[in-house]
């Protein structure tokens with residue numbers, strides 16, 4: 001096996017370097033997206049090609065490029081590379097099949113620069129078209145990373161209901177909201193399978209990095225359907241790095257099963273937002289409107 005690995009070494013290194021470059025390109029492109037647009041993509045492309053060409057030049061001159069030690073660490077031995085890659089993939093695959101809420105004590109994982117890099121909050125908000133006066137449910141609010149921004153965007157007149165199954169998470173979100181002096185947000189401890197709303201007049205339910213943590217996803221989406229007004233929007237965002245990531249085909253299939261119409265899927269495999277709409281009612285609505293006499 002060791003001999004075979006050594007023979008395959010150049011090929012494995014090539015694949016590995018290609019993967020690292022591909023990932024770096026995607027991350028950089030996402031982070032620049034919306035700020036530098038096409039220019040950003042061009043800069044990333046020129047930068048990566050530049051590094052590659054400089055590496056070739058240094059090698060041709062018989063010298064090591066300044067980033068060689070970093071490359072050595074990255075490359076290691078083929079066996080190390082295989083063990084690391086296989087472990088990461090296995091961890092990811094296993095967690096995908098084990099839905100459980102991100103523990104509240106691990107809430108720090110939901111913060112930090114990686115968020116801005118992999119899925120900037122503004123990009124998510126723009127994809128869900130939040131606007132003043134909307135009645136919005138944030139399902140699985142976590143530490144409230146997106147709640148403050150969402151609450152601001154629906155001012156004036158809007159109301160945000162932050163729902164999470166863990167009381168500690170709701171507490172963290174509400175502390176954040178209060179710190180910003182926002183008075184248009186309510187926190188609710190509840191499960192996605194039974195939302196605490198009996199009046200069906202929600203304009204938007206948004207779900208970011210949550211769906212894969214819910215054991216019965218179909219029931220959760222049916223519940224979102226129930227609380228949305230006809231024409232109301234369900235927005236689901238996922239990032240590949242999340243071990244509970246759900247593929248877009250799976251998400252679209254479940255949402256359609258729950259009764260939604262697909263509006264759009266924006267983004268890429270790496271990070272995307274799927275938007276659905278509750279169709280207009282075919283018959284009389286079976287609920288009493290909020291302001292009925």
Ligand SMILES: C[S@@+](CC[C@H](N)C(=O)[O-])C[C@H]1O[C@@H](n2cnc3c(N)ncnc32)[C@H](O)[C@@H]1O
Pocket residue numbers: 100101102110139140141142143144145146163164165166169190191192193207208209210213214215
């Ligand atoms: C990965 S965090 C994402 C938090 C937030 N949406 C964000 O993007 O920062 C997932 C959150 O969903 C919550 N959650 C998981 N399963 C849930 C369920 N069945 N009902 C309600 N909330 C749930 C977890 O408690 C956790 O706070």
